Amino acid sequence: MPTDKDQPAAPLAGKHPAPPCTLVIFGAGGDLTKRLLMPALYNLASDGLLDDKMQIIGVNHGQRETSEWRDELSESLRKFAADRASTFHTSQLNEKAWDWVSQRLQYFAGEFESDETFSQLAQLIATMKTSNVVFYLAVTARFFKPIVEHLGRAGLLKEEGGNFRRIVIEKPFGTDLASARDLNAHILGYASESQVYRIDHFLGKDTVQSILAVRFANALFEPMWRREYIDHVQITAAETIGVEGRGRFYEQTGAFRDMVPNHLFQLLGMIAMEPPNSFDAETVRDKKAEVFDAIQPLGARDVVFGQYEKGAAGPGYREEPDVAPESRTETYAAARVYVENWRWAGVPFYLRTGKRLAARRTEVSVQLKAVPFRLFRDTPVDALTPNVLTLRIDPAHGTTFDFNVKVPGPVMQVGAVQSSFNYGDFFDERANVGYETLLYDCMLGDETLFQRADSIETAWAAVDPVLHPQGAPIDVHGYAAGSEGPAEADALLAADGRAWRSLIDKSNKKQEDKA
Template identity: 40%
Template structure:
């Protein structure tokens, strides 16, 4: 099964930071794949904008190499690559000054009905200045859209300031705050499973679900991001945005329609219903060297750092659907495996007719975001063979790669889908300003609490499952973390 292609109208897309890492790894290879799929009209224009002094030919050479490295099997079609590159132009632009803006104006099609999208693939300190430049140079029309990458502020105060700054130049329905996790096929399948199947929705509540685990584990360290990460930490870098969004999709009430504001209204209700988290329900960790890699403090070049590279916490949502159901969240660097998983752990049957020897069994719906995107539902059956009623848990597996075979590569990448949604004007999978502020309003007191107490993160060995205290956090409730072995 190949993704169904829905054509879009001709558009102009300007990528600020068009020579940067994200543009080369994700944005432009993704656009090339959409071009091959027939989704980008021939009249469309893609314009790279950055500080580097480069002409169109030099930019096309740069992106040709990026496509060959990152676009997968389609990059072997050299004719398609060259056809795509003909849509590309480049303008050296000074985000803080006047250089390049007149040239950019001249490149863009002067049509008020035409979609203009401006992707801010730059540091957040440039979001406001770029928005102001677009407005002052007459490039911000009603059909214009801006795409901004995280971080959306460093705390509630800066998030509010950023929202207010962008709102001076663009309406909320023109601002697309992108979180690539929401573009993943499995995340959207989560909504399809919940709201498209009578099988699950009646069971999706505290009466039948024992607890939920959300895990985003990485094997890499902070590496070249050390200086940024040391001012951020796992809470700001991952929990406040990625994990919060996954939590919202798991916990939200069914929206009236699958439309942007209807979905985001329900997500906002979840964030506002989150209880404050007690300090003893939070475990912060920091990786140490295992002899083959540097420690966090070495990577961050800060020998006295108290920044967490790992965090686990237990939280509750105060509403009727989820009363007293714990949500366990964890994320970290330099762990034993690379895995992003949501696990819905159902309660045991109220009474086992098979006796104590049959063991304890629970159904678990595992939603894997990476690697090997897919879903697995654990079901209890009788173990084959004679010798009595022995029970065993087996998976009903829907791994995309297994189900689709060679066509699995045609499952649309998160960035591809989200960029096309920007062009269509569909904000369903993007965060709204009040969502971002509500997430910071919940997160800030937790961060302020451990900073005020002077808490130190717990050390853990690189390549392990995290600090021992994180295991105790869930084990004392009679539960266990799921394996993160990659």
């Protein structure tokens, strides 16, 4: 049994350690555990936010000693600390913090679909210092059902004596509406909704959570956050990388399924939701659910699919390993979404995501309606720059606002300027891989940043007509690797008299250079 160690640090100001619990990770040998969960636990330990009684059980196929698993994780973490200082904000591991975590690791060999695995796991959990347990399913989606079923049948999900039992489930949560409903029904046959934490790592980013603060903590924004003042909203998640050896997965998924009904819809929900009465988890999730319920189902005319071809940034998608030579899988997706409620009626939300694009960029741009031009008709101005508030999520963290001022001189000439805010200029950015807040909140029982069954299903319902079109399959258009996407995506906005914000404009480039 791992020995107790003093906490490596005092808790952050205003925070307290999470309740004692045992974290059981299914898929202990996987990439998610090594690259995200363990770094997140290490960062939480460094901040003093884990209880001294915490234990971590790693469940995986294949026999190995706990010491071997610890050594593998230690080597991986040290490499990340050296290679990714931005993740840990130091190139050297805090040995005291990692030792605190590593001494609480215990490896458990077992098959995910074996009754014996779960009966033995129950016996092991009974020896832990706390009856609170979080089961983290860091496994492929095909194991979600059998693991939850076996946990339920083994009595491991029973909550007795004030203790909690919780399940964390990664995406993809279903592949369409029917499969999401089926998965929800199966899981809720063994656990209550309050025990299920459907995780979306986008919501773990501080810059995503800050959307609510920007909207509701500033009197400047909320009065104009409506159809009377906003022309349209653009939500972008662009990547410069390709499928990175994940061709087999991507062939079954595609950019639309992988990003739109989850990550991008989550950003849309936070931008479009009504003000909640409090930050209580159910209150916030109710407001987001209302947004998803109001989304007008998408049709073929509302989406554009693309696939990267050989270009300045590298080979084409069909040249990637494990990709079919004649593949029609989309690596780019753009969508026009309408939220049919009183606040947003008639305001289009344009969503785009893709791989092998011109720049890495995750951001939300809110463009206000144009002012009447009449006042400036006799001045040397062809057009006024639209007012745009851009919330930069990744890799740059901050906001910019585009507006107009008078150019110095004797003539009334208007020029475009930009005001910007960067998180790093005001705050000490903490080590973060995006899972720290989510793990901490799960241990606390705060479900605000996790998805509810009804929201999952409503989001899939909005895109189901695209996934299962009644007519011919949606065309997939080529775009050069390293470009801004297919021309057809530009035409989608041009038909509405609008245009995408450039991925490589000067303001974005300056932000990225600072990040």
